[in-house]
Amino acid sequence: MALYTSDWTPINDDTFFRRHELYPMSWAECDWTERTLVCVASSGGPIAVCRDVSNSAVPIMIYNGAGESLGLAKWNGQLAGAGWSDDEHLVLVDAAGQVSVYDMFGKMERSLQPRDRSEVKKFTVESASVFLSHQGTGLAVLCRNQRFYMTTSLEQPLVKKLPDAPGGSGPPSCWVTTADRYRSAVLVAKGLEVSLLEADSKAQPLAITLPAAAQRVAQLVTNRAGDLLAALTDSGHLVLTSLDLRQTFCTVDTGARQPAKQLQWCGSYAVVGYWNSSLLVVNRRGETIKYGLDVPGQLCAECDCIRLVTPYSHELIEQVWSDSVAVFRIGSMDPAAVLVETHREYEQKRSHLADEYLRMILTRLNQAVTSCIEAAGHEHNPQVQKLLLRAAQYGKSFVSELDPELFVSTCRYLRVLNSLRHHSHGMPLTMGQLRQMPVPALLDRLMRRRLHFLALRVCRQLQPAPHADQRRVLEAWAKHLVVSSDGEGQAVARQIADRLGSQSGISFADVAKTAIAAGKRGTAIQLLAMEQQARRTVPLLIDLNMCDEALKRAADSGDPDLAHSALLQLRDARGRAEFQMLIRNYPLMQSLYMKYLRSRGQTELVRDGLIQEDDFDGQARLRIAESYKETRVDLRISHLVAAQDCYKKAKNEFWATQTEDQHKLLKYQSSLEESCNREYVGLSLQDTIKQLILSDRHKLADSLRNEYKISDKRFWWTKLLALAEGEQWAELEKFAKSKKSPVGYEPFVDACLEHGSLVEAKKYLPRVNDENKVKYYAKAGLLEDAARIAFEQRDRDALAYVEGLCGPNNRSVLQQIGQYRQTLKP
Numbered sequence: 001m002a003l004y005t006s007d008w009t010p011i012n013d014d015t016f017f018r019r020h021e022l023y024p025m026s027w028a029e030c031d032w033t034e035r036t037l038v039c040v041a042s043s044g045g046p047i048a049v050c051r052d053v054s055n056s057a058v059p060i061m062i063y064n065g066a067g068e069s070l071g072l073a074k075w076n077g078q079l080a081g082a083g084w085s086d087d088e089h090l091v092l093v094d095a096a097g098q099v100s101v102y103d104m105f106g107k108m109e110r111s112l113q114p115r116d117r118s119e120v121k122k123f124t125v126e127s128a129s130v131f132l133s134h135q136g137t138g139l140a141v142l143c144r145n146q147r148f149y150m151t152t153s154l155e156q157p158l159v160k161k162l163p164d165a166p167g168g169s170g171p172p173s174c175w176v177t178t179a180d181r182y183r184s185a186v187l188v189a190k191g192l193e194v195s196l197l198e199a200d201s202k203a204q205p206l207a208i209t210l211p212a213a214a215q216r217v218a219q220l221v222t223n224r225a226g227d228l229l230a231a232l233t234d235s236g237h238l239v240l241t242s243l244d245l246r247q248t249f250c251t252v253d254t255g256a257r258q259p260a261k262q263l264q265w266c267g268s269y270a271v272v273g274y275w276n277s278s279l280l281v282v283n284r285r286g287e288t289i290k291y292g293l294d295v296p297g298q299l300c301a302e303c304d305c306i307r308l309v310t311p312y313s314h315e316l317i318e319q320v321w322s323d324s325v326a327v328f329r330i331g332s333m334d335p336a337a338v339l340v341e342t343h344r345e346y347e348q349k350r351s352h353l354a355d356e357y358l359r360m361i362l363t364r365l366n367q368a369v370t371s372c373i374e375a376a377g378h379e380h381n382p383q384v385q386k387l388l389l390r391a392a393q394y395g396k397s398f399v400s401e402l403d404p405e406l407f408v409s410t411c412r413y414l415r416v417l418n419s420l421r422h423h424s425h426g427m428p429l430t431m432g433q434l435r436q437m438p439v440p441a442l443l444d445r446l447m448r449r450r451l452h453f454l455a456l457r458v459c460r461q462l463q464p465a466p467h468a469d470q471r472r473v474l475e476a477w478a479k480h481l482v483v484s485s486d487g488e489g490q491a492v493a494r495q496i497a498d499r500l501g502s503q504s505g506i507s508f509a510d511v512a513k514t515a516i517a518a519g520k521r522g523t524a525i526q527l528l529a530m531e532q533q534a535r536r537t538v539p540l541l542i543d544l545n546m547c548d549e550a551l552k553r554a555a556d557s558g559d560p561d562l563a564h565s566a567l568l569q570l571r572d573a574r575g576r577a578e579f580q581m582l583i584r585n586y587p588l589m590q591s592l593y594m595k596y597l598r599s600r601g602q603t604e605l606v607r608d609g610l611i612q613e614d615d616f617d618g619q620a621r622l623r624i625a626e627s628y629k630e631t632r633v634d635l636r637i638s639h640l641v642a643a644q645d646c647y648k649k650a651k652n653e654f655w656a657t658q659t660e661d662q663h664k665l666l667k668y669q670s671s672l673e674e675s676c677n678r679e680y681v682g683l684s685l686q687d688t689i690k691q692l693i694l695s696d697r698h699k700l701a702d703s704l705r706n707e708y709k710i711s712d713k714r715f716w717w718t719k720l721l722a723l724a725e726g727e728q729w730a731e732l733e734k735f736a737k738s739k740k741s742p743v744g745y746e747p748f749v750d751a752c753l754e755h756g757s758l759v760e761a762k763k764y765l766p767r768v769n770d771e772n773k774v775k776y777y778a779k780a781g782l783l784e785d786a787a788r789i790a791f792e793q794r795d796r797d798a799l800a801y802v803e804g805l806c807g808p809n810n811r812s813v814l815q816q817i818g819q820y821r822q823t824l825k826p
Contacts, residue, residue: 004328004384008320011287016320016329017270019291020380022307022421022428023314025067030311032296040300040309041084042132042224043437044420044427045445046070046104047309048090053079062090062104064426064449065314071106083130085137085154088448093128093141099154104448112157123147131177132224133184140177140186146170148197150177152184160199162186167193173216178243180226187229189217194231209248211237223265224303230271232263240271240284250286264299266306269319274299279308281317291317304432316380316428323375327388335361336371343391358398366402369395377410377431380421385414416458425451443469452477474499475506479514482523493526509536516543535559538566542573551586560592567593594618620646620655633681637663661708672700685710686718693722698731712742724751729760736764744769749776774798778805783813791820799824 008016029049032038037050037060047067050060056079059072077094085091089109090102099112123143131138133152140150140162146169148162165172167190175188185198187206194217196204210217214233221230222243231239236256240249254260260273270283279291293310300307305318326334338361346354361368369392376388389411396402413434420427420434427445434442439462446455455473463469478496485492500506508531515524524544531537534557541550547570554566567589571579583590594610597603603626610618620643627639640663647656665685672688676695683691685708692701705715720743723732729752736748745767752761761780768776770793777786783802790798803817 005330009289009291011270011281011283011289012285014325015283015287016325017281017289017317018320019308019315019317021313021315022380023066023423023426025310025312025314026423027061027063027067027069029061029063029067032311036296037079037082038298038309039082039084039090040298040307041088042300042302043433043445044429045084045088046426048073048082048084050079060090060092060102060106062102062106065428066423066426067314068424068426070104070449073102073106073108075100080125080141081128081130085130086132087137088445089137091130091137091139091154093125093130093139095124095126097125097141099139101154112154126171127175129175129177131179131184133179134181135184138177138179138184142172142175146172148175148186148188150184150186150199152179162197162199163201163203165190165195165197166203166205167191167195174219176220176222178222178226178229187220187222189220189231191216194220206245208239208241208245209251210239211235211251211253213237218259219263221263221265221271223268224301225268228265228268230263230265232260232273234259238271238273238282240282240286249284250282252282252286252288254280254282256280262299264301264306266301266317267304267319272299272306272317279317283319302430302433303436304430307428314428316430318430321375321378323371324378326371327375334371335364335368336375339365339368339372339395340387340391343394346394347390362398365395365399369399369402370406373406373410377414382414382418385418389414412461416461419454419457425449425454439463440469440472443473447473447476450480452480471505475510478506478511482511482515482520483518485520485523490522490526492520492523493530496527497530507531507533507536509533509540512540516540535562538562539569542566542569547574547582548585551583551589555586555588563589563592564596567596616646616650617652617655620644620650620652620659624659633666637666640666665708686714689715689718690722690725693719694726696728716741716743717747720747720751724748724755727755727757729757732760733763736767746772746776749780753780774802778802783810784816787813787817787820791824794824796821796824 007018007020009018010016029051031051033052035052035054037048037053039048041047044065047063047065048060049063050058052058056076059074061072062070064070073090073092075092077096077098079092080095081093083091085101088104090104092100092102094100100108101110101112102108123145125141126144128139128141131140135153137154138150138152139154140148142148147164149159150162151157151159165188170190172188172190175186178185178187183198185196188195188197192210192214194206194208196206198204208229208231210231210233213235214237216234217231218234219232222228227243229241229243231241232254233239234257236254238252238254241247254273256275258275260275262274264272266272266281270281273280273282274293274297277292277294279293281289281291295310295312297308297310300309305316308315308317323336326332327336327340329337338357342354342357345351345357372388372392372395376385376392379385379388389407392407396404396407413431417429417431417434419425420429429437439459443455443459446452446458452473456470456477459467459470459473478500481496482492496511497508508527512524512527512531515527521544524540525546528537528540534553538550538554541547541553550566550570554563557563567583570582574582583593603622607619607622610622623639623643623646627636627643630636630639640659644656644659644663647659665688666681676697685704689701689704689710692698692704701719719735720732723735732748736745741748745764746769748764749761749768752758752764758780765773765776765780774786774790774793774795777789778801783805787799787802790802799817799820803814806814806817
């Protein structure tokens with residue numbers, strides 16, 4: 001096992017650290033100086049290098065973890081700070097407070113001013129820190145007036161001034177940002193005083209126990225979780241403590257009297273300090289390891305390790321996991337180590353010793369298999385991974401009750417890790433980092449690198465079932481292809497269609513939108529032709545000025561909401577006259593537009609459309625509708641006259657005559673109001689006659705009847721109902737005797753009864769038709785007479801009808817009906 005532990009260094013009897021090379025760097029950045037800026041993104045992110053930060057003419061080169069070039073960022077100004085955001089964007093802060101955000105290919109995406117301009121003009125930014133906060137990516141700056149400002153989100157930069165640090169008005173000896181899941185703050189040291197500065201609260205002094213030889217705190221650093229603190233003093237003492245000061249872990253004399261170039265936490269178990277030619281690892285028990293370093297380097301803290309970037313290599317320093325120690329430690333008799341040896345004896349020698357070794361650990365075989373699987377996950381060498389996984393696979397065949405999920409998931413994660421770590425991809429993630437990172441976040445990282453095929457493979461490996469993330473990757477690939485392709489039109493669209501297919505669940509319209517933004521009109525048209533959802537297609541067709549196709553798709557969709565949306569979008573994009581000429585070729589769309597205008601009360605626009613189409617019937621109906629909205633009679637009449645003219649132009653004689661009659665009636669009603677001092681305008685012809693009768697103007701009612709040629713039946717109905725309503729019983733009787741009623745006398749009975757006059761109703765009952773007499777006598781409550789008439793008509797059914805109307809108070813009628821029935825028996 002000595003070969004596997006050659007890069008291990010013990011820090012105590014049971015704990016080891018290892019420092020091993022991830023990549024030999026393929027870049028040409030070999031001449032680092034004091035003015036060289038090296039900024040390394042966490043979680044296997046890219047690396048930004050500027051050879052001379054004092055010269056703004058020198059661009060910032062961006063590489064992946066293996067030193068492969070990704071791009072360069074051009075900037076201008078005096079750099080005050082730099083860092084990487086949580087979504088791997090390079091953030092540069094200059095002395096004027098200007099914040100510039102670049103993608104990993106060096107393209108500037110946005111620029112923002114984190115503080116008020118008056119404050120920027122007044123004070124210069126001395127230093128800045130980009131950090132990962134509980135709200136995304138935060139930024140803290142120290143101005144020349146020794147005041148701190150902070151925002152916890154560059155996406156929504158709400159900047160707040162932090163309280164002044166105690167210890168005088170002088171500059172701090174050091175400061176650092178810290179963040180946990182709930183808050184972000186700045187730790188500031190002035191002399192031996194360390195304070196926690198948090199927005200909207202007072203400065204909180206931290207009573208850190210420091211050695212007596214210390215005169216000031218030279219460096220501060222917190223871990224990624226924001227709960228541990230390391231403080232290096234000018235005397236060279238390193239103090240490790242919890243940030244809440246409940247526990248001080250150790251104080252170690254590093255022997256250095258100069259500040260470390262860098263100080264970073266390695267996970268949560270140790271601190272790594274970098275001096276000119278050495279690295280010092282100090283764990284929380286105060287135990288140390290010293291590594292030599294003969295070239296400049298840059299440390300990057302991770303959640304479970306630390307990365308070291310030098311001009312020639314990219315290295316990893318981490319504490320060796322306990323499962324790996326159990327397997328590979330020299331002389332280890334742990335069940336996992338025995339299992340690996342058992343598998344070696346069986347696989348390579350087919351030796352009987354394999355059986356003996358297996359019997360030794362049979363009772364702890366489950367533990368051995370689990371340890372081998374876990375150890376494989378933390379190894380970076382694929383050959384060592386295979387060794388451990390094959391041993392675990394061999395061992396689990398002898399275990400009856402073992403959940404295979406750990407083995408399967410570890411194999412999947414290792415396939416992903418090995419692909420990510422490949423030199424061409426340069427993403428040296430660890431198993432712990434990968435398991436903490438959600439799959440969508442990992443896919444976003446790959447898509448930002450334009451590694452769409454790898455993202456799809458990762459997605460299918462970690463999410464075997466069809467998933468929305470797979471569609472998201474394919475859509476991102478299609479958009480990238482559209483933007484980056486030199487060609488345009490059917491070839492690119494066909495390539496996308498062949499890859500995506502109709503069942504992928506991806507909208508071609510979304511890809512077409514990207515093509516439109518990139519100026520690829522031909523590609524966008526071809527993609528929209530393959531889109532099935534009209535709701536997504538129509539707005540983009542309008543943007544492409546393909547109005548006829550947009551109207552056709554909207555009309556064929558059968559979706560009224562889409563049709564209205566398309567019409568309004570077209571109307572805004574074109575002039576009114578051009579729009580009207582366009583939609584006249586689509587009757588359905590024109591009809592919907594007119595309906596929309598009417599619903600919004602835009603009468604003039606409706607009229608313009610009707611006039612343009614020579615729709616005289618529609619113009620007449622519009623005039624009539626307008627007439628009913630007017631309160632002045634003369635305006636109503638003018639609208640009706642105009643409507644009559646329109647009907648005549650349409651050769652619609654019937655409605656022309658009806659309209660003429662209506663405006664004549666309005667004139668007559670207006671004159672009646674003037675002469676009678678009573679409201680008539682707005683009443684129908686029938687109601688007008690009714691009101692005249694109620695006011696004893698019978699001659700005027702007859703005159704109106706003759707003028708409008710009202711039929712006898714309609715006039716008799718109107719008059720008898722009006723006389724009954726006015727209880728003009730004498731006039732009603734006179735009217736009934738004037739001549740034979742064209743509507744019969746049943747309505748007279750009904751009207752009298754409705755207005756509570758049984759006496760008047762009896763006058764008309766004898767004149768009711770014979771077939772209705774029984775019904776109407778019964779309706780009037782004259783049940784005895786109704787039974788008699790039924791008997792006279794020899795109608796058994798009528799007798800039964802009357803009998804059914806009788807109650808307990810009508811016993812005499814019931815007896816009479818019984819006698820009638822006896823008489824009518826055959």
